[in-house]
Amino acid sequence: MGPSVPGRRPWCGRWINGYSGMGIIDKYILKKYLVTFGMMLLLFIPIGIMLNLAEQIGKMIDNEAPLMEIVVYYINFTIYIGHLLFPIFLFLSIIFFTSKMANNTEIVAILSSGVSFGRFLRPYWIGATIIAIMMFVMGMFIVPAASKGYNEFKYKYLKKRGQDRITSNIFNQLGEQDYIYVSSFDPERQIGYNFTLEHFREDGTLDFKISSANIRWVPADSIYRLTSYTRRNLRGDTERVETKRRLDTVFSFQIDDLTPVSYIAETKNLFELNEFIRVQKRKGASNVNTYIMVLYKRWALPVTAFILTVIGVAVSSIKRRGGMGVNLAFGIGVAFIYIFMDKVFGTLAEQSGFPPLLAVTLPNVIFGFLGYFLLQQAKR
Secondary structure: OOOOOOOOHHHHHOOOEEOOOHHHHHHHHHHHHHHHHHHHHHHHHHHHHHHHHHHHHHHHOOOOOHHHHHHEEEEEEEEHHHHHHHHHHHHHHHHHHHHHHHHHHHHHHHHHHOOOOOHHOOOHHHHHHHEEEEHHEEEEEEHHHHHHHHHHHHHHOOOOOOOOHHHHHHHHEEOEEEOOOEEEEEOOOOOEEEEEEEEOOOOOOEEEEEEEEEEEEEEEOOOEEEEEEEEEEEEEEEEEEEEEEEEEEOOOOOOHHHOOOOHHHHOHHHHHHHHHHHHHHHHHOOOOOHHHHHHHHHHHHHHHHHHHHHHHHHHHHOOOHHHHHHHHHHHHHHHHHHHEEEEEEEEHHHHHHHHHHHHHHHHHHHHHHHHHHHHHHHHH
16 A cells, blocks of 8 residues: 555544544445435336336237326325335345445445444344344335235236236135035136135034025125025925025125135235234234235344344445355345245244244244344454
8 A cells, every 4th residue: 555645544443533523424334225226226127117118018019908008007006015025125236235335445434443243234224124124114005905906916917818807716714514515706706716615514514505506796785696596595404495586685794704815914004904914813814924924024124124224234244255146146046045944934834833923923033133143243
């Protein structure tokens, strides 16, 4: 290194004077935190939109999707997909700008001035809090509405003609004695096909079975309309059959009970989902864990902002051989492991007796401990 220029102090000397300069540093780091995160969104979301448009444009043309509906679809797509990728964008943006600071010896200069590593983290905590609040508000209230529009457009225009536009073979237990089934359900027209309802007695024997070619919800009259209706009543060895070409009737279940699980859970805001879960528990629905998982994930997602912030800073705050490339590779690896664990535990909760709360919290607890360990290593 050459001799220092007389009368010229390095940036750290001008910028930092112990704790008195931390207000400036806080703003500097927080600005980098939020701006880099915003740039990640502005860079990758348009790429996602272009890739999706290139893949789906043929189906949109074939199904004559109106231009305004396409525009609204991509607004909903941006909100829906962007929210899912928030934690990953956050993680990579932290690694990116913190690695640059480490390579430029800015972090060394800050810590050498007497600032503790814990104090250095404060603007990161502030940034994580801002992002976490955004994720909470979006996940609880904004994303459900976007998800509904996103799914409805997808089922209406992005499926090949002749295909069922939704998940097939929808089965739901309404209580200890009632079961319903439809082979498929159209959420836009609110019609289910090959409908059956079975009611069992307390001793487990079948009391009656209702079947129809389709079942349609008529909101104007608040009734269900069944076509090719058949009802079989069983009394011992005697069976009585009643048939009608069409029947308008009422049932104790809601139209939501015929909707695919993932579709209905994603489209309800915090209060609607809480009420829906309460009703499903009262009915004794067998798939209530799926709805509970959706609710718990919405609460847990903002927590990941803090966990990934800690891991990102701990990994990238030390200048190492390979620089930013090594840090980003590590970050991508950690992100994939986190997503894998989240999917595995989520599947266990939905399809087995694994507790939903444990399934949601375990990945955060494991990575929380990883973040704490890496942070202690970075402080040395």
